[in-house]
Amino acid sequence: MLLYKNEIESTFEAVHDTVEEIMDQLKLVEALDRQFLLFRINFMLREVLNNAVEHGNAFNEDKLIFIEVKMDGSKLITKVRDEGDGIHLEPSHEHNMDYILRERRRGITLVKQYQFELEVEHTELRITLDLDSVVEEV
Numbered sequence: 001m002l003l004y005k006n007e008i009e010s011t012f013e014a015v016h017d018t019v020e021e022i023m024d025q026l027k028l029v030e031a032l033d034r035q036f037l038l039f040r041i042n043f044m045l046r047e048v049l050n051n052a053v054e055h056g057n058a059f060n061e062d063k064l065i066f067i068e069v070k071m072d073g074s075k076l077i078t079k080v081r082d083e084g085d086g087i088h089l090e091p092s093h094e095h096n097m098d099y100i101l102r103e104r105r106r107g108i109t110l111v112k113q114y115q116f117e118l119e120v121e122h123t124e125l126r127i128t129l130d131l132d133s134v135v136e137e138v
Contacts, residue, residue: 003029004069008049010057010082014065015049022069029071036136040114041076041129047107048080048125056082056123074132081124 004022008014023042026032032041049065057063063083070077111127112118115134119126 001071002068003071004067007064007066009061010053010059010063010065011061012050012053015046015053018049018067019045022067026069031071031074031131032076034136037129037131037134040116044111044114044116044127044129045078047111048078048127051107052080052082052084052125056084056087058084074130076129076131078127079124080127084123086122087120087125 003025006018006021008018019042022045023038026038026041032038049067052065053059057065060083065083066079066081068079108118115129117128117130119128
């Protein structure tokens, strides 16, 4: 079931407005009506969309970010694509505290800690949260 689909300009203001719109839609989905899930999803959306603005499109407001959010059975699937040169995810360092606590580039590590699965295909990031296997405490 498609919950949200849009293209936005590459600004943090557009990201904020978009996340608010998406969260309003997600609050209507009974399976997602748990505070800890909504917090994690909000965090994930802000992180990946802000990354698309900053790292993907390099703050170029003429470049767009494409976003789609849908439910597929028990899975919440979010797709984010920008008009940059491609996405490179670093290997997981989830047990290295110095890496996790560094000043920059820790958001994707935290998204993974919140039990989201990330897949990359050039400039598209697919983020999946399986509601059947998610646990409240991580």
